[in-house]
Amino acid sequence: MPELDYLVVGHVTADQTPDGPTLGGTATYSSLIAAALGKRVGLLTAASFEPALVDVLGDVRVARIPAEDTTRFTNTYENLIRRQKVEAIAPSLSAKQLLPEWRDTPMLHLAPVAREVENDFLNAFPKAFIGVTPQGWMRAWDQAGVVRPTDWKNANAVLARANAVVMSIDDVDDSSRIESWAAKGKVLVVTYGDAGAVVHHKGTSRHSPAFASGKIVDPTGSGDFFAAAYFTRLSATGDPFASADFANCVASFAVERKGHEAVPTAEQIEERWAAGKRLPNTPK
Numbered sequence: 001m002p003e004l005d006y007l008v009v010g011h012v013t014a015d016q017t018p019d020g021p022t023l024g025g026t027a028t029y030s031s032l033i034a035a036a037l038g039k040r041v042g043l044l045t046a047a048s049f050e051p052a053l054v055d056v057l058g059d060v061r062v063a064r065i066p067a068e069d070t071t072r073f074t075n076t077y078e079n080l081i082r083r084q085k086v087e088a089i090a091p092s093l094s095a096k097q098l099l100p101e102w103r104d105t106p107m108l109h110l111a112p113v114a115r116e117v118e119n120d121f122l123n124a125f126p127k128a129f130i131g132v133t134p135q136g137w138m139r140a141w142d143q144a145g146v147v148r149p150t151d152w153k154n155a156n157a158v159l160a161r162a163n164a165v166v167m168s169i170d171d172v173d174d175s176s177r178i179e180s181w182a183a184k185g186k187v188l189v190v191t192y193g194d195a196g197a198v199v200h201h202k203g204t205s206r207h208s209p210a211f212a213s214g215k216i217v218d219p220t221g222s223g224d225f226f227a228a229a230y231f232t233r234l235s236a237t238g239d240p241f242a243s244a245d246f247a248n249c250v251a252s253f254a255v256e257r258k259g260h261e262a263v264p265t266a267e268q269i270e271e272r273w274a275a276g277k278r279l280p281n282t283p284k
Contacts, residue, residue: 002104004061006039006232009121010111010136011071011090012047015220015259022259023052025071026111026133029224031060032263033250034109037232042102046090046116047071056260063099067091071114073147075220082170082219084147092116095124107235109228110158112136119154122161131231132162133224135171149173152181159185164234166191166227169283187240189230191223195281196248201240208244209278211252221262222254249273 013025027045035041035058043057046065053062067090074085093116108128110117113136122130137158140150150173159165164187172178172190182188182200191197196210229250233243249272253264264272 002106003101004040004042004105006034006107006109006228007042007044007102007105008034008109008111008228009044009093009117010109011093011113011116012043012045012050012053013113014047014050014070014072014088016072016074016087017258019258021072023050023056024073024220024259025113026135026224026227027113028056028260029221029254029263030109030111030133030228031057032260033225033228034232035060036263036266036269037229037250038266039107039232042099042105044093044098044102046093048090063097063102065091065093065097071116073113085145086114086141086147087145089114090116092118093121094118095120098124107131107231109133109231110162111224111227114139119157122157129231129235130162131227131234132158132165133227134158134165134167135223138167138171138173152177155181156184159188163187164189164231164240166223166230168193168223187234189240189244190283191226191251192283193219193222194279195283196279197226197244198283199240199244206241206244207282208241208248210281211249211272212277212279213252214256216255218258218262219255220259222251225254225263226251246273248278249276252276 010027015024042061047070069088072087188200226247230247
């Protein structure tokens with residue numbers, strides 16, 4: 001029996017906030033959501049020693065590649081539009097760094113945030129369900145660290161292997177590329193914040209409305225909540241469209257509290273899934 005159900009590969013980040021640094025990044029949020037959904041989760045990351053890795057990630061098993069620094073971002077928001085600056089980047093991650101006992105994990109989530117995940121993971125898990133959040137391959141930054149969307153250079157290799165890819169429209173440098181990516185992949189999901197998500201599968205595109213949230217406290221992390229919930233549900237059911245509905249439900253919790261504190265319990269997810277309201281917003 002495999003040691004893990006769900007393996008995440010990517011940098012945890014030390015996000016700079018007005019209240020001080022906090023553990024963040026897709027790797028952090030996705031690991032916590034997968035664990036909340038009952039998965040035995042492992043995380044391969046690179047970082048300097050961060051006490052929050054233990055305090056925040058709890059039961060998530062962490063394989064940390066030692067580094068002089070942890071990847072650091074500063075996120076600021078204006079009208080819910082994120083402005084992002086990268087201040088430090090930990091070393092890249094390769095499949096050669098995997099623990100031997102993790103190589104038979106049935107679900108792999110590649111979660112780069114700063115081009116740190118190497119392509120060799122795509123062939124290291126020939127039987128696994130592979131979900132990808134490619135935002136870290138779709139980012140560039142200038143000498144001051146200001147982040148901007150850029151061309152996704154390894155798209156063809158990723159789309160040929162991944163079972164599902166989830167990306168935010170905010171990370172896409174040219175929306176006309178989406179149709180081509182969808183044609184090359186098995187499942188491509190594009191998220192649009194409070195306008196929900198659009199699922200592209202076998203030539204069909206379908207909109208999944210967002211779930212209503214409580215008061216917005218912090219918009220960071222909703223896409224990462226969505227992705228882990230989507231991959232978990234899709235792997236279990238095989239339904240790419242209904243899985244987006246469930247993922248939107250889980251993502252709706254992300255904005256209600258700051259960072260990892262927003263991760264819901266299984267009971268909270270079940271309650272909102274049964275009785276939550278959907279928003280009328282559609283992608284523009």
